[in-house]
Amino acid sequence: MSQAKKRKAESQKLEAEANEGNVIIQFTTSTGEATASQLDVPAGITPEQLEMLLNNLLQNDEKLPYSFYIEEQELASSLGSHLHKAGMSVESVLKVVYQPQAIFRVRPVSRCTASMSGHSEAVLSVSFSPDGRHLASGSGDTCVRFWDLGTQLPMHECKGHRSWVLALAWSPDAQYVASGDMDGAIFLWSPKSDKPVGQCSGHSKWITCLSWEPAHKALPSLRFASASKDKTITVWDVSTRRPQFTMSNHTMVVTSVKWGGEGLIYSASRDCSISAWDAKDGKLVRVFKGHAHWVNTLALSTEAVLRTGAFDHRGQAPKDLQEAKDAAAARYKEATGGLPERMASGSDDYTMFLWSPSTSKQHVARMTGHVQTVNQVCFSPDGRLLLSASFDKSVKLWDGVKGTFLATLRAHVGPVYQVAWSSDSRMIVSGSKDSTLKLWDVKTRRLKVDLPGHADEVFCVDWSPDGSSVASGGKDHVIKLWRH
Template identity: 50%
Template sequence: MKIRNFAPFLAHHTALSSPCSHTFHSAPHVMKRRFPGELEPAAGAGESTPARPVQGSVLPLAKRAAGNVRAAAERAAIAEAAAAEAEAADAAVSVVIQLQEMSADAPAGPTLSVPLNITPAQLEAVVNELLEADEPTPYSFYLNEAEVLQSLKACMTAQGASTEEVQVIKYQPLAVFRVMPVSRCTDSMPGHTGAILHVSFSPDGRMCASGGGDATVRFWDVSTCMPRHTCVGHKNHVLCTAWSPDGRRFASADRNGEVRVWDPETGKEVCKPFTAHTSWVTSLAWEPLHRAGDNPGQQCELLASSSKDKTVRVWNTRTSTCQFSLSGHSDSIECVRWGGEGFIYTASRDRTILVWALEADKTRAKCIRTLSGHGHRINSLALNTDHLCRTGAFDHRGNVYETPAQGTTLR
């Protein structure tokens, strides 16, 4: 657009109250620009009309924005009122339920008439009230094996359940043990004069054992955090340790290839040291508790140790002898595990895992399978029989069994 009379345009532009209000003079019409996108011809074609400031040119936009805000607020209020009305309608509808513990066949209390939109938190309060619990216990609730997550109405709608029928709701506690969050160091137990290389708790959780670079094994009382025994005998760093499954024995091995077995109650050795390994010991594994029922005295007495000398040796801690040895790897054995079905698993730097089966008299074992596929050395093994839901030598009820055979019942 060609602008004529440029000087008057600048003068009037400076005087305008709104930076977007401009006046342009052009032929054959004079156009007034009040706001971007709003153009209208001036009166009289070809006339030179002086520019005039447009007052409140932003006002229409502000009014429209305010109107939009009011409309959005009104829509939100309508939606909120509709939701409240629907919630009130659901609260007016009731359904008859029967509460029942998940592991019990008998119902817990009488049938109850509750609102259709009852939530799991409200059901939890009802159960705690029925059971007269001293402390509220959290529960999860299930309708026909489907968990009630938001409300009973949503769960029934998803299943197509009718409000005319009695709905059986099963519940179970979410947690039996309350675990406090660990937010600070509760205790420190000084004593070792060298690096601590291995720490483990006893099966009953009452004692803690540690081995380190000062060539000692130390037993600690967990309740008092005080030392109970300091066991001396190793000549080099204690690299690995292992508790027997029944907690009556504790094995430790050092960098010289020596294996020692201790009595945690007295801190004394129960047998002479095992010194057949020619290099340091990398891992220890006891025979599982339920496999020890055939041993004399029904105690855990067989211990397997792996070494960098490429062998695994199984020791009899009762007779202080080497029961047998396993050789088949071409490099250092990094880990040995004794499985729940009696197999021994060995992992090596040669990138293979060997599976060994013991004979009935436990005096020999043969390799029955080689597991290969790793591209680098194998440092550790994990078995699905490491932790079983069973009653053992120690359980959460406080029962302590005299023999392993008494604690082999699966729960």
């Protein structure tokens, strides 16, 4: 017998021995609360059997899916095998932390179903509507376009901008799209027409980012914030098209703005700082410092629910405004679990910081590992995980609560420009300078599907809130739709 076969046989024997006997476990919530009493279970128990056991203990009418963690490592095999591989002792009571997963499951996109041409310059942004029914795109050809996802054909070509369209943002009620260009002009559009609903003028330099007021704070959506190269952040009133107030304390370009769910607006700048502002009057609340170079990107742990407002994963929302606002508030409360909103920032200094911005100006964690610029950070829809995309050709996965490193996803051969999560938090798609998209499985942390097709760099990618489609755009002027 060869040495390799001997080692394999020995490993299988040790694993079989590890699955013999019993282990005493204690189910624990993610906040550390014990559930039921301690249990004596077989060492060979699988995650599926643990799930069945937990559902019975919790007396769930509908069987819910759960993931299990032991010392922050997800249980992917039998309990004994997991303990054997991790070199962990079973002499004391084993804490098994459980977390509910999305009850729906998104199917992996595997093929390009449409190549939609129309833009005559690079596609710089693509964004699905909160209800998943429409797709908007912005391009260097100065146009905003709306696309019909049913026929996969263009709906409207919206003209008005005189320069590159750099930023797009849907209102959480899916009624408006705000677009910002290189001249500092902002236009408002309805997906029903190719004529602008209004124009907001005030910035003197290009628009870098746009963010709407959350649905649980106001419906219909009538306010949004814009960030600009002119070092200011402005909050606009949609009904009057005029600025409500302008916020300014940054000394360089404002690169990102996020309207949080706790009544604060966050802005990041190339002056290495992040600021928090009161959304009611624009007063400065807090300044966060720590980065040694430009802050490029911000993300909020509640971003998925802020984006979709009252719409569920099927794209449905109550018709009544008050009911929709209540539904958005309930979804936001469920997303936070009663805990403060978290924020992540990424920088040209190759690092990221995790913050609890409403409670402290000190960071929760400093995350290092990238060896080039961090281009984007993005929380999973359930807020538990954090992704970072970098010019070092890698995507890294982090614990979204503690900031601890989990995995590096490598397959791209060029800088990774943008990443997007599936709405069930089980998959990731990434777009790169290497002209490909890659689909990753979060549980196995491996490449699931390679998606070539673009003829040049992929600048932007978005996954629809209902999970049915991925859209990508880039330097080849084409928008591609990917489906199962």
